[in-house]
Amino acid sequence: MTTKIYFASILHFSQKTQQPKDDFSYFKDGALVTRNGKIEAIGDAKSLSEQYVEAIPADYRGQLIVPGFIDSHLHFPQTEMLASYGEQLLDWLDNYTFPTEKKFADPEYAAKIADVFLRQLYRHGTTSAMVYSSVHQCAADALFGAAQKNNMLLIAGKVCMDRHCPTWLQDTPEIAQKESAELIERWHGKDRLHYAITPRFAPTSSREQLHALGELAQQYPDVYIQSHLNENLNEIEWVNSLFPDYNGYLDVYDKFNMLRPKSMFGHCIHMQEHEWQRMADSGASIAFCPTSNLFLGSGLFDLVTAEKYNIPVALATDVGAGTTFSMLRTLGEAYKVGQLRGEQLQPLHGFYLMTQGAAVAQDLDDQIGNLNPGTDADFVIIDPHFDELTRLRCEEQSEIKEIIFALSMLADDRAITATYIAGEPVYQANA
Known part of the structure; x- marks a missing residue:
């Protein structure tokens, strides 16, 4: 030994x-x-x-x-588009994200970027991450395979979306469920790898697809779930128009059985009071993404209220809307968000959110953090x-x-x- x-x-x-x-x-x-x-x-x-x-x-x-360091929300296919000129969330997705993610249908290209992505994490001190892949199953395979070579603790999932995106990035409810299940069987619990069921966000999944993913979540109660929530005001208005019979954005995920411990929701900037309470009751967690929120002009996360409700919070870069792979720099931006809200984030408090606090949010503090x-x-x-x-x-x-x-x-x-x-x-x- x-x-x-x-x-x-x-x-x-x-x-x-x-x-x-x-x-x-x-x-x-x-x-x-x-x-x-x-x-x-x-x-x-x-x-x-x-x-x-x-x-x-x-x-x-x-x-x-x-x-x-533990990065609890970032997008591996967006590595090459980091620092693409602003706009706000929905236009930014159409103009930058979706065209870039199209390239990941090629397994060789996905493997190449997976190696670049992980090297960037390591050189910035990040040893664990919760990652969105693209809609392509082969891209998720490439990412898991690259992480496995270094015995990395990685949580990741194939993005699922069957509407409101280019046709060449769409799957279907059946394909999303089938390919996600195959990836779970292939990677979840293998070495230090974990799977996350990953609807991109509610607007890009039909009710049929959300139902299929919710069934999968019930079939595999120990896998993670990740998605976006209450990031942008226009996005929220869009969700309300698509799901008028639901009690807000969070309720969409809740009704489709995707709100539970090991669920990690990115952003959560514009929360209603009943959503704070429901999230607290569910055991779900929040990924706080300050560089992304500032870059896209989405708003200022309310860390004080999240912690008042005892909701676990983890710091995250959200590359590529986030502007750096560095968790240290991300901590600095979290401090600035607090300043703009009139709330001081103590240095060690912020440091906790990228180490032990993040591990607690992911229910992994017996292993990492x-x-x-x-x-x-x-x-x-x-x-x-x-x-x-x-x-x-x-x-x-x-x-x-x-x-x-x-x-x-x-x-x-x-x-x-x-x-x-x-x-x-x-x-x-x-x-």
């Missing part, structure tokens, strides 16, 4: 908490021990070095080890002094919350020294 010991400052949240700004574990002179892809121990460097004298050492003193002994050894080594400015800003005496805040404003992939998945390096800055 191979045992390794990493010396660095170490920050993580060891448990679910409603007070992340105070309830964290930090070892300034710390060590992390891994054995066979799992966390073996965490604590004071001196004590663990004496205990694990035979462990292979790696010295990152002056740097910071944190749990691997923290550095507790027995969990998977997914972790990131960050250099807070990666350039002249950050060396000046993050002085030796800086408190950890100040370092995290500075990184959220100044960092990008240059701050990532190495990314480890299941104890193995998948990205090294100088390699």
